[in-house]
Every structure is written in structure tokens, then in C-alpha cells.
Amino acid sequence: MNAIEIDNLTKFYGKVKGVENLSFNVGENQIVGFVGKNGAGKSTTIRTLLNFIFPTSGTAKIFGMDSKKESKKIKAITSYLPGEVNYYENMKVRDLLNYAEAFLPDKDKKYKEELLEYFELDPNRNISDLSLGNRKKVGIIVCLLKKAKLIILDEPTSGLDPLMQKKFFHKLLEEKKKGATIFLSSHNLTDVEQYCDRVEIIRDGAIVKSLSMKNIQKERKLRISYKEKGKKPISYLLKGDINTVTKELATKELEYLEIKYQSIEEEFEKYYKGEK
């Protein structure tokens, strides 16, 4: 069964289009990136899945359950980290976690303490005193506390320092090992490249490409960049045989030479910009 099934989803805000005839599936037990420019329709899709907003037409399903009709059941197995984390200002971190825990059928105090320690968060601090990064950590802990089958994350790493980002993804990989499906919207394409199994690219409210990261990595071309003495730098994507090129380059007097795989960001940018 697919974790997420979006079928011909259309959402208009008055006359403004959010998404139109959007269709894609997310299989179980994968980490799937959802990327696209600002305003492409990522948040609209996520908010429809979680029944924050109602579709104009089409359906959004989570584990076969309709987002409109079975919202409460969906929430029981789905956790969500919003892009902007807003919490009750006069609450302490621990109070908020207790509040989130009050809605869960089973409380796991030990796990809560482990998460607090793992993400280096002081539970006795007032939420209003926390930095954006620390607020994000609160959101991540709230999200993980549920031990959900599906974890939906909207820009999860914004505000987190690089070390914490690494720890966060390490935790996500653990959740994946336990069987969870992770659907994350992100502008950080390096994270997507490093941790996702698949990526759905959305532009102007429609999916323009669905890519498997394994295929992308297989199909990636090599970029050759070099500079000969007294000449302009040259950079191009390799089309022929690498050995032929290196033999040819060996005859030149080079100032520098770089041969590396084309970055996935480069590949994504084409879809972002509408070149493909």
C-alpha cells in the first residue's frame, strides 16, 4: 500500500491556484523529498493531506484513508513538522511536550527524555526564550514522540546548525529502519541528495518530475573543469569516454583540473527553472 496517494488534486484559493491536477504516490518505508520553488504548491499539498485545507477537487489519501473523511485516523498514524514552528509563548518546553503527549494513546517518558538529550534541548526553558533552531528542535521532538508510520516534514532543517542537521537526519534514518515513511519538503537539495530515496519535483502546482535517487546517481554525468595556462577556464559535461579525455588533458599544460560528478542541485535546477 502507498503511504501517500494524491490523485488529480486541485486547490484554488479564490482565483489563485495552489495546485492543479496534481498526482503522485509515495511508497511505504521510503524517504521522499518534495522540492520546488516558493509558491510551487508544496505547502498546499501537505496542508491538504493533513486536512488543514479542503481540496477544490481530487483526493489525497494517507495509507488508503481519505484526508477529508478520515482525518482523525490519519492523524493517529501521521506526525507533522510545520515550516514555521509556532507554540504557546508562556509555556515551558516540557509543558508543551506533555500537552502533545496527552493526545497519544501511549506515553513513553523514557523516549521523551532520550529525544530531549539527543537534540540537546533544556525542557525547563520557556518557549518564548528559544531561538528559531531550538524551536525547531521542539517541533522535531513533538513530531518524533508520536512514533508515527508517516512523518511529514516541511522545511525541517531551516534554523538548525549543520551538526544538528546531521543528527536530525541520522534520527530520520533510524525511524526509516523502524518502518516509517518520511515525506519532506525542502529547499536544501544537498540533504535531499544525501538522504532521500526518491524526489518529487513540483512546479506551478504540478509534478514535473518524479526521480529515483539511485537512477539519478547512475545517470549522473561527469563534469570536467580545467584551465590551461594563459587561457580561459573550461567546464563541460562529459559525453564520451573518460579515458580518452584524460589522455587528451595529459598533453596540456594545466593550472588546475577537476573531474567530479554533476551535482544533483544542477539537475534539479533544470526542473525548477522549467528547462525540462
Added chain:
Amino acid sequence: MSKNIEMKRVFTVFKIDFIKRLKSNLIWVAATVAMLLLYLLLYPTMEELILEKIEAMPDELLSLLGTDSALGITDFTSYFGMIFGVFAIVYSIYASILGSNVLYEEERTGTIEFLNAQEISRTEIYLGKLVNMVLNILIIVTFAYLAIIISGYSIDSTGFSGVDIFKVVGLNLVVFLFFGSIGLFSSTVLNKKIKPSSVTIGVFFGTYLIGYLGNLMEDSFPFLQYVSPIYITNATTILNSSLCGGTEFYNPTGIIVIAVLTFSLLVAGGFAYNRKNIQ
């Protein structure tokens, strides 16, 4: 609305919201009770002064205060009737703001994203907020009633009737709940950009002024008075009516209509909230 309502979750939402609002609600309770006590306990020292001042007031202004003439204010209960007319306005505004904000605040601050992502239905969220609104209105009215009873029995132990005051306060409670329900309903149908409290307070003053106009033009347009719920539960009118042993017939139609409207608004609010786009 969802059929599977779990009271534990409703209670959780209610509890957190109640605690969150406790400080500001306590300020409202303390301030209004203090003012009410001050007004009522000063009655013996102000009796003559009040009569003088009131004699000088035009009849229209007296009716705005909820009494027809200075002759009516001959004892503490009548004085209470006049004073409570002013406090009924204050409590109606309090209920309007409270009802408007219980849900709207979550949307304005963005915390609704957190709450709505938990394992809870919108109906349960709505009910938690509704219970909080009703309880807070009940608390402020109970404290007001206690303040009136304490001052009443300490000033006029023979002529004062706690039961009559209970009837006045109880009927006014229905009106406060009505304005609270307008606020709550508004927050379920209005876009986040429009503050429901402005709409609710607008409705309150609109109906109040139309009711006052109806009072001024009693001969030509008497029905206009019934547009204002505050007029329908005017303390002096109730105290002088058959309901409190007076001579004038008390017509319960108005209060029944308000109660039915309140209930309808609360049910409609629940349905509307289940269909609202939370943005």
C-alpha cells in the same frame, strides 16, 4: 460533526486553554467584581446624591441606564437594577471578546498547526474551546452574583432578595452566552484576516443602539427594543415584573429566542469549523 468524540481530548484542550487564559480572566473577574462592589457598597453614602443627580438627568439618559425615573431608585435592589444595567454591557463585551478569541487566537498565532496535527478531531478542539468559554463566563458571573449578594445583605438585610437577584443574573447569563456564541461562531466562519471580536462587538453595539432607539421611539417603533438582548434582560424591568413579584407581566419570549439562537449558533459553529480552511 464527528461521531467519535473523546471527552479526554476535549478536556485536554479545555485544560490547557483554561490555564493559558487564567491570568487575563482573573484580571477581568477581579476588576469587575471590585468595581461592582465599589458601586454597590457606596449606595448608603451616595443615596441622596444619586437621587439629586438622577432627578437632573433627562428621561432618555435614565432609560439608557436601565431605569425610568429617579423615583424607581428608592431602595438598594432598585439601585442594583440601575447599576447592573451598566455591568451587563461590560460582561457582554467580555463574553464577546472571550468567545471571539478562544479559537481565533490559535489561528492568529499559528499554534493551530500544532494542535490540529495531534490526534484530535476538529469537533473535539471546538468543544474544548466552547467549554472553556462557557466556564469562564460562568465564573465571572458567579463572582458578580456573590459580590451583589454580599453587598445586598450587608446593606439591606430585610428588603433584599437573593432569589430575585439570581433570576436577574441568570437571565443576563443567557445574554452573555449569546454574545460569546456569536464570537465563537464568527471565528469559525471568518477568514483569519478579520478579527471576530470586531464583528461581535459591532453586533453588540449595533443591537444595543437599535434597542435604545426603540426605547426612545416607544410609541412608533416599540419592536425595535427587542433587537437588543440587553434590553430584553434589563435588570430593572425584570425586578419590576411578575417574575420577581412585581406588577408588570414578564414575557419570556425574548429570552427563549435568545437561548434558541445561542444554541443554534454553537451547533452551527461546530459544523462550520469542520469545514473551515485553516490557513
